[in-house]
Amino acid sequence: MKSTELFERSLKVAPGGVHSPVRSFTSVGGSPIFFQSALGARLTDVEGKEYIDYCQSFGPLLFGHRNEEIANIVRETVETAWTFGACEPYSLELAEFITANIPWVEKIRFVNSGTEAVMSALRIARAATGRKTILKFDGCYHGHLDSLLVKAGSGLAGTSSSDSAGIDQEMIQNTLVLPLDDEEALENLFHKEGKNICAVAIEPLPANYGLLVQRVEFLKKIANLTKEYGALLLFDEVISGFRVGFQGMAKVLGIEPDLVCYGKIIGGGFPVGAYAGKGIYMDLVAPQGKVYQAGTLSANPLGMRAGLTTLKKALRENPYETLEKSCQTLTQSLVSIFNQETSIEWEEVCFGSLFWFKQKTVEPIRRVSAIPNGHKENFAKMFHKLLNAGIYLAPSGYEVGFLSTAHTNVVIEETIEKAKAAFENK
Numbered sequence: 046m047k048s049t050e051l052f053e054r055s056l057k058v059a060p061g062g063v064h065s066p067v068r069s070f071t072s073v074g075g076s077p078i079f080f081q082s083a084l085g086a087r088l089t090d091v092e093g094k095e096y097i098d099y100c101q102s103f104g105p106l107l108f109g110h111r112n113e114e115i116a117n118i119v120r121e122t123v124e125t126a127w128t129f130g131a132c133e134p135y136s137l138e139l140a141e142f143i144t145a146n147i148p149w150v151e152k153i154r155f156v157n158s159g160t161e162a163v164m165s166a167l168r169i170a171r172a173a174t175g176r177k178t179i180l181k182f183d184g185c186y187h188g189h190l191d192s193l194l195v196k197a198g199s200g201l202a203g204t205s206s207s208d209s210a211g212i213d214q215e216m217i218q219n220t221l222v223l224p225l226d227d228e229e230a231l232e233n234l235f236h237k238e239g240k241n242i243c244a245v246a247i248e249p250l251p252a253n254y255g256l257l258v259q260r261v262e263f264l265k266k267i268a269n270l271t272k273e274y275g276a277l278l279l280f281d282e283v284i285s286g287f288r289v290g291f292q293g294m295a296k297v298l299g300i301e302p303d304l305v306c307y308g309k310i311i312g313g314g315f316p317v318g319a320y321a322g323k324g325i326y327m328d329l330v331a332p333q334g335k336v337y338q339a340g341t342l343s344a345n346p347l348g349m350r351a352g353l354t355t356l357k358k359a360l361r362e363n364p365y366e367t368l369e370k371s372c373q374t375l376t377q378s379l380v381s382i383f384n385q386e387t388s389i390e391w392e393e394v395c396f397g398s399l400f401w402f403k404q405k406t407v408e409p410i411r412r413v414s415a416i417p418n419g420h421k422e423n424f425a426k427m428f429h430k431l432l433n434a435g436i437y438l439a440p441s442g443y444e445v446g447f448l449s450t451a452h453t454n455v456v457i458e459e460t461i462e463k464a465k466a467a468f469e470n471k
């Protein structure tokens with residue numbers, strides 16, 4: 046089997062040959078690799094070639110592919126029950142574990158994706174405040190719900206229009222968008238519209254349009270304004286939750302959100318999302334309250350038990366500091382290799398086990414408009430060199446990279462050696 050042949054076939058049966066846009070390699074050019082299997086930090090493609098994987102399925106795999114402890118619980122679950130559509134103890138255990146360890150999560154509802162989580166949390170915000178307006182930030186991605194597909198990040202980044210066809214103006218007329226990192230714009234907007242805003246949705250660590258690390262003061266300003274004007278603060282921690290630390294960015298920043306959304310790591314590699322927060326808001330959800338939300342496969346045992354095993358392991362082993370050090374070693378070494386060979390000067394952005402490569406700039410990049418021209422093209426060249434050398438990054442210059450605990454020092458050394466050889470050979 047060859048990847049190119051499989052892609053030819055895929056193009057006939059799936060739009061663009063894929064089931065999520067970035068996978069198609071349109072951002073980096075060339076034909077996508079088809080992967081056959083994965084273990085730890087490594088992928089094997091359908092042609093038998095191995096890669097060291099720094100995409101890690103875009104974030105869910107804190108402990109790498111098919112971690113043994115998680116694999117064991119998955120095997121046990123397959124022999125127990127796949128789905129009931131009824132009450133079971135597994136989601137209870139996960140809900141108890143999260144609420145016991147994250148103070149601002151009093152109640153939680155499990156869904157099947159990050160998109161669903163954000164969509165449902167916004168429904169609560171409208172119901173709780175009786176207001177319609179949502180504020181979001183340019184470059185933050187919150188899934189593909191209609192009302193937030195306005196200047197979003199992720200697969201939309203780098204395309205000519207950041208909107209989507211098929212979304213009527215009516216669906217986004219209550220969404221306001223501001224640039225990140227701009228307190229003045231924020232204050233002006235709240236001054237005019239603050240009383241109409243039901244929620245401010247933000248990725249507290251924007252990681253879907255590069256890695257746009259925000260100043261704490263900016264996020265504190267948002268928190269203060271939402272409080273002052275009676276809007277809810279919604280932290281979208283779908284990427285950052287359990288990734289930058291067990292309690293996510295809320296803990297790192299010292300800001301307690303009213304509502305928080307999780308995804309990715311929370312399901313240990315299975316499709317799970319969650320929205321959560323203070324009891325007064327969560328109790329508005331059906332059947333206790335009047336905010337309807339339901340799901341056939343919600344809280345399915347595979348996701349719940351893989352998720353609980355993952356989160357328990359994260360709390361017990363506390364891998365975060367080690368991950369951050371490894372991330373710095375890796376990215377600093379890679380940047381010095383890139384900079385010996387390429388015409389532009391690269392620089393790494395690292396936050397915990399998340400990383401992004403960008404052109405060196407005088408000031409840190411905190412908003413979309415500060416990303417230098419040519420970024421996409423420069424990334425594409427570097428991406429293909431690394432890919433050839435058996436190093437797999439997410440196939441877009443606007444996606445971040447991820448480390449897992451499976452990226453041991455040995456794996457990182459190997460990555461650096463492979464990159465060196467690739468860049469020396471041009």
Ligand SMILES: *Cc1c(COP(=O)(O)O)cnc(C)c1O
Pocket residue numbers: 157158159160161163186187188189248253281282283284308309318
């Ligand atoms: C991945 C992501 C989502 C969407 O989650 P899906 O499970 O892909 O629907 C939402 N918000 C953020 C911050 C994300 O990174």
